[in-house]
Amino acid sequence: MLRFFFFNLLGNIIPMPIALICVPVISRLAGVDRLGALGIVWALVGYFSFLDFGLSRVVTRRVAHAIEKDRLQDELSELRGFFLWWAIPLMLVIALVLLIAGSWLSHIWSEGPIAMEIESAWVWIAWCVPVTLATNWFRGMLEGMQQFGRLNVLRVIFGSWNYAAPAIIVFWQPNLEAMIIAIVLGRFLALIAHVFACLQVDRQIVFGAAPRKIDSLGHFFREGGWMTVSNVISPLMVYFDRFLLATMLPARAIAWYVVSLELMMRTTVIPAALASVLFPKFSGANQASEGGVEAHLYERGIRIIASIMLPVCAIAVVLSYEGMKIWMGESFAINSYRIVEIIAVGIFVNSVAQLPFAWVQGTGRSHLTARLHFAELPMYMVGLYFAAINWGILGAAWMWTIRVSLDCIVLLWMGPSAVRRKIFPFVCLGGVFLLAISFLMDADLSISGKETLGILSILISCCISWFIFLPQNDRKELVKLSWSITKIFG
Template sequence: MKFNQLKGGAALSYVIIFLTNIVGLVLTPFIIRSLGSAEYGLYTMIGALVGYMSVLDFGLNNTIVRFVAKYKAEGDKKGEENFLAHSFIMYFCISILVTVLGLILYYNLESLYSETLTADQFDKAKVMMLLLIFNLAVSLPGGAFGGICYGYEEFILPKITNIVRYVVRSILVVVILLYGADSVGLIILDTIMNLLVIAVNIYIAFKVLKVKIKLHKFDKTLFTSILGFSLWLFVFAIVHQLRWQFGQLIIGLYYSTSIVAIYAVGITLGNYYGAFSSAIESVFLPRAIQMTVKNIPKKELTATFIKISRIILIILLYILGAFVIVGKDFVYFWVGEEYYMAYYYAVIIMVGLTPILSQGFANNILEAKNLLAYRGKLLLGLTLMGTLIGIVVVQKMGVFEMIVTTVIFMLIERGIMFFYYIKKANLDMLRYYKEIFPLFINCFLIIIVGLVCNNYLPHKSIFILLLSAAIYSVLYLIGSVAIMTKYEKSLLKLVAVKTPFLRKFF
């Protein structure tokens, strides 16, 4: 049963990633055209404003997964009940804090955005703020029930619920927008869908898993343990919000909501890019833990790191190269000509994310060794510096320069972590860069060829876009195969044999 849950949960995770990316790509331009650039920018800006408070979860959801799994493995039902009671006391306090902070923002909206929002936009922004504050205040503690399910290794039912929610929500978004709904209508829909998902997870926790929540005794030490485990998860959540969501809030202070919308599209493309690696990276945390416990030699540990990183890079660099070559036309057909700057935003974001995403296994090793504190402090410090400088840059120069500033600080973090991985993660980073370098050269050369050829081809043509993408794919495949390891070629052959179109070549 446990194996089926793990296997089924993993498979459903890939389904969710696929749905999120494919449906998002289809739905985003429809939402933009239905709302208009100005209202879509308002919708993303207010969403980011309230969403920024979601970090007040303090990483409790993931903490619940770990602690519930621990108590379940120990057979300590009383300890589990007491832990959950403490968690929900904390969630109750967090919900009150979210409501208070949200109302403070609500009553200061006009002073914050008096230079950029119209009277009609203020009216909609206020309604959206109240709905989102309610949504967040309920969703934070409500999300704990999903964490309880995962702690019990009940993956299939919650993930099926999320898939159904996503599909139904996507259909209803199209329906209500066709009938003239606006951004407020979208938030009402999301609130209803969130409440339904929470209700289903509550049913699974109480009725299927027979979970009980009971305060047997108040334990300050347990409170400290919960907060201590959650601290660095909280820091990483803050870093994510500062890097990407905070930009929408700052841009909204100095530019129109239409500019915010263009930035939001660039961020969306960057998030899609990151999703391709997360499916691979998440699978390898147990491997990192096992190798750390067994004290695997440096040479073998580095070899595993390189093997995983190269697989991720082959995928990421293919996507990056394709987007650099055909991305302008893709953005044109996807969301419209007025969003052309989103192409440049997305390219810079993808460049900054590539070294981070491809080195995820190194971070898994740090997590396995309980060494996340250093990277957490480093990330928070550099991100705060980048954010403060970005605020000045966006005022004096523009949005593109603000994103470049963010990416520079991301790359500085990678440079510093180079030495930390050597010292603490026991990795041979010089060997690592030597073995991944050919992948970058292959991608770079093909991009140069593609961009040169683009100068002689007509643009804003779907046929040319598809033809260019196909030619690039063939060239990238040929170049990659020439520098692939035996292991990578075996994986490619396995994929090809299961693909009818490619089967005849293998």
């Protein structure tokens, strides 16, 4: 488990320095307004990329089960048939719908030159979506076969491309159309690379009989139907704030919000890396089991995530202003550092929630997460609109944090009750601690006072993570590992 987690973590973390370098380049050469609009385009493509009707996770589950039951070739045959006869036509329909709706969607968030640039590049965005959906399908295959090494090499390359390509092209063409085309080109290359990786693992993933079974359509959507609801609504709640703000505020304000949110969202690659490793293992768990191996992995995973993310979020709160000032400039920092502080609280809670979410879906109860998201959506939309009208981007940040906190509480309740009783106090402690740091750092303190408070806050967060969150066995393993490293380097 730790080896796969390490692979996933590296695959998600390595592109982050690329993003840190490229985002200021885009801001300075193309302008903050275009950066804000590009953030909306990233969100739009990201949202529709999640719209795979839960099928990528169904593929992962089915492949993992087939390997366990020694019937992989039969399963691959059925999966090929479904992909060829049903999934590809569905993806093409999605692309056509986007093409038809392009003139309306491209003007939602902006007018003038920026809207014209997005509209001229809309055909690229529309065809990018089915390509990304197909890539997700092959990624699900590789995850089911636990090919995390190959997957994360591809994730590093194309995760970096997503930021590096527009930053490079902006030197010659500082407009949105050129940057969007550069991003979409990377999506096409990613599909080709994932197909090639599947061929290296097992040619039967791509080549072989592809039976056209009418009943396979119903079977897939019965299994993935509730995941479909979650996969449509959950990303909608993730990205809805950006789309709403785009209709209410200038692109510059959207950039302050989107860049701050995206910066913090990058840290969720840590829990996501562990959740993607544990999801296939949860697929074989008995949902009623309280003391099984899977439940132990579930608790251990949550505690490890909490122990890592609390210091990360504490550092983000402490360095919110100075960090943004160094990265994006003083003017940007003044308008965005409070967003980082607020979102950091939600990021900690949301990171913990990724394991309960994987547990519930992995144990075959995706209908519960779907119903939760279906109930959350209208309340979140109304609350977000009210908060944005009255408090702008700060109100939107608070609503995002409140929503993910409530979401985490409910998801923990759906998990094993014995684990819930142990974990819930940790979540409350971490959230309250981060809120306290944020409040104190904004108090009228001297520079030396803030520096002292910041150092103490980070040290305290590390102590909480080590002595309270992290399991004792893992502390012992880390101590042994540190001694081994010390001996190696003398």
